[in-house]
Structures are given as structure tokens and as C-alpha cells.
Amino acid sequence: MSIAAKADPAIPAGSATGLSERRPLGDRTFQIVALGSGLLVLVILVLIAVSTSQQASLWFSTYGWKVFTNDWDPAANHFGALAFIYGTLVTSVIAIIMAVPVSVGIALLLTQVVPYRWSRPIVYVIDLLAVVPSVVWGLWGILVFAPWLNHIYANIGSAVKGIPILGNLFGPPTSGASFFTAGVILAFMITPIVTSLSREVIATVPAIDIEGAYALGATRLEMIRGAVWPHSQGGIVGSVLLGLGRAMGETIAAALVIGSSAQITSHLFAPGDSMPAVIANQFGEASGVFRSALIGLGVLLFAITIIINLIARGIVDRSARRKRGA
Amino acid sequence: MAAALEQPQKLDLREPKGWRRTSNRIATWLMVLSFILVIIPLVFVLFTVVAKGISVISWSFLTSGPIPPNVLPASVGGLGPAVLGTIEITALATIMAVPLGVLGAIYLNEYGGKGFLGKLIGFFSDVMTGVPSIVMGLFIFSIWVLHFGFSGFAGALALGCLMLPVVIRSSDEMLKLVPDSLREGSYAVGATKARVTVTVVLPAALGGIVSGALLAVARAAGETAPLLFTILTVATANPNVFSGPNTSLPSQIFVNATQPYVGAQGRAWGAALTLIVIAFVLMIAARIVTARFTRYSR
Numbered sequence: 001m002s003i004a005a006k007a008d009p010a011i012p013a014g015s016a017t018g019l020s021e022r023r024p025l026g027d028r029t030f031q032i033v034a035l036g037s038g039l040l041v042l043v044i045l046v047l048i049a050v051s052t053s054q055q056a057s058l059w060f061s062t063y064g065w066k067v068f069t070n071d072w073d074p075a076a077n078h079f080g081a082l083a084f085i086y087g088t089l090v091t092s093v094i095a096i097i098m099a100v101p102v103s104v105g106i107a108l109l110l111t112q113v114v115p116y117r118w119s120r121p122i123v124y125v126i127d128l129l130a131v132v133p134s135v136v137w138g139l140w141g142i143l144v145f146a147p148w149l150n151h152i153y154a155n156i157g158s159a160v161k162g163i164p165i166l167g168n169l170f171g172p173p174t175s176g177a178s179f180f181t182a183g184v185i186l187a188f189m190i191t192p193i194v195t196s197l198s199r200e201v202i203a204t205v206p207a208i209d210i211e212g213a214y215a216l217g218a219t220r221l222e223m224i225r226g227a228v229w230p231h232s233q234g235g236i237v238g239s240v241l242l243g244l245g246r247a248m249g250e251t252i253a254a255a256l257v258i259g260s261s262a263q264i265t266s267h268l269f270a271p272g273d274s275m276p277a278v279i280a281n282q283f284g285e286a287s288g289v290f291r292s293a294l295i296g297l298g299v300l301l302f303a304i305t306i307i308i309n310l311i312a313r314g315i316v317d318r319s320a321r322r323k324r325g326a
Numbered sequence: 327m328a329a330a331l332e333q334p335q336k337l338d339l340r341e342p343k344g345w346r347r348t349s350n351r352i353a354t355w356l357m358v359l360s361f362i363l364v365i366i367p368l369v370f371v372l373f374t375v376v377a378k379g380i381s382v383i384s385w386s387f388l389t390s391g392p393i394p395p396n397v398l399p400a401s402v403g404g405l406g407p408a409v410l411g412t413i414e415i416t417a418l419a420t421i422m423a424v425p426l427g428v429l430g431a432i433y434l435n436e437y438g439g440k441g442f443l444g445k446l447i448g449f450f451s452d453v454m455t456g457v458p459s460i461v462m463g464l465f466i467f468s469i470w471v472l473h474f475g476f477s478g479f480a481g482a483l484a485l486g487c488l489m490l491p492v493v494i495r496s497s498d499e500m501l502k503l504v505p506d507s508l509r510e511g512s513y514a515v516g517a518t519k520a521r522v523t524v525t526v527v528l529p530a531a532l533g534g535i536v537s538g539a540l541l542a543v544a545r546a547a548g549e550t551a552p553l554l555f556t557i558l559t560v561a562t563a564n565p566n567v568f569s570g571p572n573t574s575l576p577s578q579i580f581v582n583a584t585q586p587y588v589g590a591q592g593r594a595w596g597a598a599l600t601l602i603v604i605a606f607v608l609m610i611a612a613r614i615v616t617a618r619f620t621r622y623s624r
Contacts, residue, residue: 023518030520031437037429038438038447041454041494044487048461051468105360113357122361129368131605133548134459135576136598139583140371143591188367219342219350242456249458251551252576256583276460276551280580283555298464302457309456313449 094183201235379599400592427493496538533619
């Protein structure tokens with residue numbers, strides 16, 4: 001029957017199945033090339049996971065769970081990385097604590113307070129902050145900012161000396177290159193991204209909610225608490241998580257200002273080290289298990305940031321979808 | 327009834343008094359304060375970089391090489407090799423990442439965006455923008471440098487991996503803004519999908535795509551971490567980007583920042599100013615492109 005259909009001269013070939021089935025070769029090639037470029041993202045992500053894990057396997061297989069001990073001494077072949085994980089957490093938490101209130105404040109200022117005419121220049125300024133390269137923050141941090149901060153640290157340190165908790169966090173010994181300095185620099189660096197993401201989230205609050213709150217006689221603060229906050233809470237949590245991911249992976253600025261000292265201490269003004277910083281600082285002289293350990297730190301970092309990003313994107317996407325549904 | 331009309335109840339439209347007013351004002355001032363808190367470090371950094379860099383920068387600083395030893399003062403020699411390396415590597419990364427990123431965005435927006443695969447790719451390009459730059463360096467080290475050695479090309483691969491998701495995302499946003507009526511009009515006169523995309527949709531979104539790509543280049547030009555283990559940092563110029571160690575402005579700053587010598591630090595400030603100028607020029611170019619050539623915007 002199909003042979004008969006094909007042989008029938010009254011029906012032009014292919015017309016029965018529609019125009020789309022007879023696409024020229026170039027058209028199909030273009031689609032395949034575009035698909036290939038899109039798939040490249042997935043391919044690269046898989047390749048990153050596979051190739052770096054392969055290089056890191058020597059570290060994990062040699063030391064087992066001892067990779068998570070606090071014992072890093074390359075000269076003695078000790079590669080326990082707990083101090084770097086601790087440093088990464090401490091510096092990024094400091095950065096988040098400082099950057100988030102400021103970023104949300106600017107996002108609210110841009111969306112709810114200033115007129116459009118003024119918000120453009122403010123956005124430009126925030127963009128400038130984002131364009132300053134990491135290494136320039138590091139250079140400024142180590143040569144200008146850290147020495148200046150150390151005077152302040154020394155004053156705070158002597159003031160809180162002997163006081164429980166405060167003395168343990170901010171007491172001496174102090175150093176310009178420290179966990180806290182790294183945290184402050186990271187805060188500067190993640191402020192633009194947290195600001196722009198929170199701004200996008202806040203901009204999705206329906207105007208009718210805002211106008212409704214004002215119509216009921218709310219002040220601006222009351223309107224923000226009653227209309228903006230409940231709507232954008234989830235999205236802001238998502239953008240904070242994305243900022244956290246950035247802060248954890250930020251390498252060069254941290255490598256220059258953190259002080260490069262593998263230690264776990266409650267003293268925030270003491271020198272420390274973080275995962276990306278130790279990779280950047282020690283990779284050049286590393287080989288064998290040492291290099292495998294540093295690549296292993298990269299694998300840990302990749303895994304942590306991927307998980308944080310998955311959660312954060314999930315939260316942001318869900319709140320965006322709810323907004324569209326409403 | 328007439329009396330009621332003549333004397334309507336007065337509505338108090340003045341600003342509320344007491345704590346409500348005070349708390350509102352405090353909140354507003356806190357928002358302004360948060361902006362000021364961001365300006366201070368920005369101005370501080372820019373001022374320092376310009377003040378310390380401007381005296382170092384000259385034509386010979388930007389072009390002459392090889393890079394002198396750290397002990398020599400900043401007035402001797404220059405960072406020509408690093409400038410050359412940065413231009414070579416960033417250009418190569420751009421050539422690789424921008425077309426692929428735009429094609430990826432075309433797939434997301436014109437072909438598979440609604441389907442499972444399209445959503446997956448879109449989601450993971452967002453996730454990929456969050457992968458730390460140092461991980462990209464380690465990745466290229468593992469799959470390329472271990473087999474083929476250090477080269478500018480390896481650095482370009484690492485930078486390209488960083489740029490790719492950024493370009494996909496910004497181009498996708500721009501393609502979304504192109505009205506469907508343009509596509510439908512072209513289909514109606516019998517054009518194939520590829521032809522519609524290349525001759526109608528892309529030109530309509532070109533301004534935004536170029537501007538997004540310029541911003542991605544501006545970010546990539548200042549990246550150090552992906553270059554550390556892919557190009558190494560050498561003192562001599564290497565015009566062959568495909569083989570042999572190279573150098574770049576950011577890696578030079580990183581190496582010089584921890585040197586105790588005034589000359590080395592001076593060169594670092596000069597390089598920092600050069601980098602910031604490059605980044606700002608690209609950013610301004612992106613703004614101009616956006617302002618002049620963007621047909622559709624949000």
C-alpha cells in the first residue's frame with residue numbers, strides 16, 4: 001500500500017506528511033549545531049566532575065577519611081584539609097553577614113524609594129563594583145586595606161582581651177591578613193550579585209500589593225514588611241545562597257589577604273587559609289599526592305558550590321514560577 | 327443629607343506621627359546608608375589604583391619586555407608580554423565562547439526551550455555560572471595541560487568555559503525579547519527555521535547579544551585563577567598562543583602583589599590600572615551598544 005501511495009503521481013512526495021518533514025539539510029544541520037552547543041554545557045560539567053575526580057582519587061585512596069582531619073603539612077606528606085574547609089566556611093559566612101543586609105537595603109532603595117531616573121546611576125555604580133577584577137581587590141587588600149585594618153584590629157583586640165567569647169573571637173593575636181579581612185573583601189565582591197538578584201526578586205512583587213498596602217495607610221516600612229517581604233522572602237534566600245556560593249569559590253582575593261596559615265582558631269583576626277586560596281598559593285610547587293590533594297580540594301569546592309547552586313536556583317525558580325502563576 | 331455633603335469627614339493624609347514615622351525614616355536612611363557603604367570601598371580602591379598606577383603607566387610600560395626582575399624599579403622596562411598575553415588569551419576565549427554561547431541560546435530559545443532537554447540545559451547553564459573560576463583552571467589542567475603542556479590556548483579554554491554560560495544566559499534573555507510576530511512573518515513567506523533565526527531573529531537581538539558578550543569579556547579579562555595552572559607566568563613575550571607558557575596582566579599582578587620590592591609592587595599597580603581601564607572601556611562600550619543598537623528591551 002505504501003508503494004502504491006509513493007507511486008501515485010497525483011500526490012507530490014511528502015506533501016501528505018506536511019512541510020516540516022521535508023526540511024533542507026542546512027536547516028537540520030543548524031538545529032543540530034545549536035543543540036550541540038547547548039549540550040556542551042552539560043558535557044563540560046560532567047567532564048569537570050570526571051577529570052578532576054580522577055586526578056584527586058590518589059589523595060582520597062591514600063588517606064581515606066583522614067583527608068578531613070586538621071593536619072596539613074606537605075613537607076611531611078600530611079594532607080588533612082579540615083582547616084581549609086573551616087576557613088572557607090568562616091570567611092564566606094563573614095562575607096554573607098556583611099553583604100546581605102547592605103545588598104537587600106540597596107535593592108529596596110532601588111525598587112521602592114528612588115525614582116527611575118536616579119536608580120540607573122546607582123545600578124551603574126554597583127556594576128562598577130562587579131567589574132573590578134578579583135586580583136585588584138586582592139592587591140589593594142594586601143597592600144593598602146590589610147595594614148590599615150590591622151590598626152583597628154589591634155585596638156579592638158586589646159579592648160576585648162580577657163572578655164569571654166568576644167575575647168576569643170576578636171582578641172589578640174591580630175594580623176592584617178586574616179579570616180576577617182578576607183571576609184570583608186569577599187563581602188565587597190559578592191554585594192553586586194546579591195544586590196542584582198534581590199532586585200530582580202523584589203521587582204516581581206505585584207504593584208497591586210504595594211499600592212494596596214499604601215492605600216491602607218501603611219508607611220513605606222510597613223508596606224515593605226507587609227507586601228514586599230512575604231512575596232520575595234524565598235527569592236532573597238535563594239540569592240543569598242548564590243552569593244554564598246560565590247564567596248566560597250572566590251580565589252585570588254582570598255589567596256592574597258587571608259594570611260596563608262592552615263589553622264583552625266576562633267580568632268577571626270588571625271591568619272587562616274581557605275580551599276581556593278590554598279590551591280592558588282601552593283599548586284605551583286605541588287606534585288604527586290600533594291597535587292592530587294589540591295585538586296581534591298577543588299573537587300570538594302566544585303561539589304559544594306554545585307549543591308548550593310542547585311538548591312538556590314531551585315528556590316529562585318520556584319518563587320519566580322509562583323509569581324507568574326499568581 | 328445636604329449637610330452631610332457639605333461637611334464630608336476629613337481624611338487625614340499627613341504623614342503618620344510618632345514611632346511609625348520615626349521607624350519609616352530610620353528604614354529609609356538605612357537603605358541610603360547601605361548604598362554609601364558600597365561607594366566607600368569602591369572609591370577607595372579606584373582612587374588607590376589610579377594614584378599608584380598612573381605614575382607607572384607609559385607607552386613603554388605597556389609594550390616593552392621582557393618583564394624586568396622584581397628588584398628593579400617600576401620605571402625600568404614594562405609589562406608588554408603580559409599585555410600581549412591578556413589580549414591573545416582573552417581574544418581566543420571570546421572567539422570560542424561567544425559563537426557557541428549564542429548558538430546554545432538559540433537552541434534554548436528557538437528549538438528546545440520548552441522541552442525537558444531545553445529546561446535541563448537552561449538550568450545547568452545557570453548552575454555553571456556559579457562554578458568557581460579556580461575549578462575551571464583545575465579542570466583544564468587535568469584534561470589539557472597534563473597532556474599537552476602549558477599554553478595560552480589552555481588559558482583560553484579555561485576562560486571560555488567561564489564565559490560560555492554567561493553568554494548563553496545573556497543571549498537567551500535578548501532572544502526572548504524578539505517579538506514572535508517577526509518570526510511568524512518570516513515563516514509566512516516560506517523561510518526555513520534556520521534562515522529565520524539567522525537573518526531575522528539574530529539581527530533583531532544583535533545589540534543586546536553584543537553588549538552581553540562585551541560584559542562577559544570584561545569579566546574574563548580580569549580573571550586570574552583559571553590562568554594560574556594553564557598558562558604559567560613567565561617574563562618573556564610569547565606571541566604563539568598555542569604552545570609554550572605565557573603570561574597575562576592578572577597573573578602578573580598576583581605574582582607581584584606578594585613581593586616586598588617597591589618596583590614589583592609598582593608594576594602590579596600599573597597592571598591593575600591597565601586592567602581596570604580595559605574592563606571599564608568594555609563596560610562603556612557595552613552601554614553604548616545597548617543604548618544605540620538595542621531594538622527590544624524590557
